[in-house]
Amino acid sequence: MSDASLEKWESSRDVAAEIEQSVKEILAESGAAVAISPVVEVRVKSGLSQSQFAALLGVSVRTLQEWEQGRRQPSGAAKTLIDIAQKRPEVLAELAA
Structure with a gap:
């Protein structure tokens, strides 16, 4: 395959869709359910983005990632803001604008 044809083929791919489809196929075969963090759902x-969401909550991106991966739980004001965002996600989008 030439460089030009390889480049054309790569530019025509939707890698994110391919990965998503692969994950769906793997999960369908294993019968496993994937739990999604409520923090991820809200965001x-x-x-x-993670950086925008973290900035609005007044935390670092790393802290947000810890919450999203279930290694830590938000507390205090951050938990309250996440609860509000869960009920009214458009509020955070308005604040970010």
């Missing part, structure tokens, strides 16, 4: 619903 995704708000349409914000």
Whole structure:
């Protein structure tokens, strides 16, 4: 395969969709369910990146990642803001704008 044809093939791929499809196939075969952190759900619903979401909550990206991976739990004001965002995800999007 030439460099040009390889480049054309790579640019036509949707790698994210391919990975998502692969994960779905693996899970379908194993019958395993994947639990998604409520913090991830809230962030995704708000349409914000990790860095944007962390900034609005006043925490580091690393702290947010710890919450999303279930290694730590938010407490205090951050927990309250996440609860509000869960009920009204558009609020955080408005604040980020």
